[in-house]
Amino acid sequence: MPETRHLFGNISLPRAIAAISLLFALPGCHLFVAQPAALPRDLASPPLPVRSDHPTLHAPTRRPAAPGPRTERLHFRVDSNASTAFIGITLDPMVLAPRRSAFSCPLKGTVTGILKTSGLGTRTFTIEKIDLATAGDGRLEFNWTPLIGVIKILIPAGILTIRDHTMPRVMPLQQNGRFSHSKCRFRVGGTCQVQGSGLVLKKKVGQMEKDLAIDQTEPVVLAGSLTYRGNKWSLDIPSTVMKDSFEIDEEGTILDLIFTGSITAVEK
Numbered sequence: 001m002p003e004t005r006h007l008f009g010n011i012s013l014p015r016a017i018a019a020i021s022l023l024f025a026l027p028g029c030h031l032f033v034a035q036p037a038a039l040p041r042d043l044a045s046p047p048l049p050v051r052s053d054h055p056t057l058h059a060p061t062r063r064p065a066a067p068g069p070r071t072e073r074l075h076f077r078v079d080s081n082a083s084t085a086f087i088g089i090t091l092d093p094m095v096l097a098p099r100r101s102a103f104s105c106p107l108k109g110t111v112t113g114i115l116k117t118s119g120l121g122t123r124t125f126t127i128e129k130i131d132l133a134t135a136g137d138g139r140l141e142f143n144w145t146p147l148i149g150v151i152k153i154l155i156p157a158g159i160l161t162i163r164d165h166t167m168p169r170v171m172p173l174q175q176n177g178r179f180s181h182s183k184c185r186f187r188v189g190g191t192c193q194v195q196g197s198g199l200v201l202k203k204k205v206g207q208m209e210k211d212l213a214i215d216q217t218e219p220v221v222l223a224g225s226l227t228y229r230g231n232k233w234s235l236d237i238p239s240t241v242m243k244d245s246f247e248i249d250e251e252g253t254i255l256d257l258i259f260t261g262s263i264t265a266v267e268k
Helices: 001-008 013-022
Strands: 070-078 083-091 099-117 121-135 138-143 151-157 162-166 171-174 178-189 189-199 209-210 220-229 232-247 254-267
Touching: 070 232, 083 138, 099 138, 099 232, 099 254, 171 178
Parallel strands: none
Antiparallel strands: 070 099, 070 254, 083 099, 083 254, 099 121, 121 162, 121 171, 138 151, 151 189, 162 178, 178 220, 189 209, 220 232, 232 254
């Protein structure tokens, strides 16, 4: 992918891993008609008989008025017990057999949005801000032979941050509260610790700390639901997935990744 290669083509393996870690909503009134006025008559004449079965007319039942438009600002706290990030990576050097590593850790953070309800009851949801961070250590290990060695990467808990970069202005909500948008981008920040061991990788990689910052990720599909449970709004984004593949060094090493993020947040 040309854009991805432009973003990552000139960075080292550990910084490419940073990209991987991200690529991480009146009852009716009865009206009675008055009896017609009595006609003038001679007082000596007997009164006109009154019919007991005289019909009473009713006005049509009035329907309840539709609710007016409403705007609500919602503040969510991410539930770390139900929110996770899973990252799987495969390194495929040209001269070595490919190796795969993966890790899973909880997520923490906050989400802010605006819910608008029209007078007809239709709803739209706008995500104003997403602020996430890893709530557990992330560890990756790529192991070859004892002669070649091992590459280990550690992302300490709370170091990796994920924030919104480009979000849709308005997302229509279906009747069941579901929404979906395919053009969401994020920003990544933090650092990771990289260590190479073995006769080859100890010398080539060594031990270092690398910057994980990514100004803008590739587009990500953001799909989920906004529902009302127990007098609070709940935001669920069960499976945000990104797949990508790119060359990470001049020696032709290919990196394949699958990132899956799941977020459950409850109104504060």
